[in-house]
Amino acid sequence: MNSVDSTKCRKTPEEGGVPPEQATAHADALGEVLEGLASKEWVRTELAQQLGALKFDMLKWMISLFVAQSSLTIGAVIALIRYLPH
Numbered sequence: 311m312n313s314v315d316s317t318k319c320r321k322t323p324e325e326g327g328v329p330p331e332q333a334t335a336h337a338d339a340l341g342e343v344l345e346g347l348a349s350k351e352w353v354r355t356e357l358a359q360q361l362g363a364l365k366f367d368m369l370k371w372m373i374s375l376f377v378a379q380s381s382l383t384i385g386a387v388i389a390l391i392r393y394l395p396h
Contacts, residue, residue, distance in 0.1 A: 319340060323333040 319337040320330075320333045323336060324330055328336070
């Protein structure tokens with residue numbers, strides 16, 4: 311086990327009345343589960359990569375929407391000027 315002391319993990323249930331074989335099986339199962347979990351460093355690097363991509367996508371959408379909104383506003387103003395009675 312990486313982050314859990316297997317002796318302590320085994321002895322605590324044994325002190326509570328769990329048979330030694332069952333306590334060992336529980337400690338081994340817990341060790342396997344903890345080995346499969348992501349480390350903090352891995353999570354941080356993954357989030358940093360995803361955040362970089364997200365910032366670029368957000369900027370791309372914001373610029374596209376700004377251009378579309380500006381075009382609609384200019385078109386509406388031109389239509390109002392052209393079709394309103396003078």
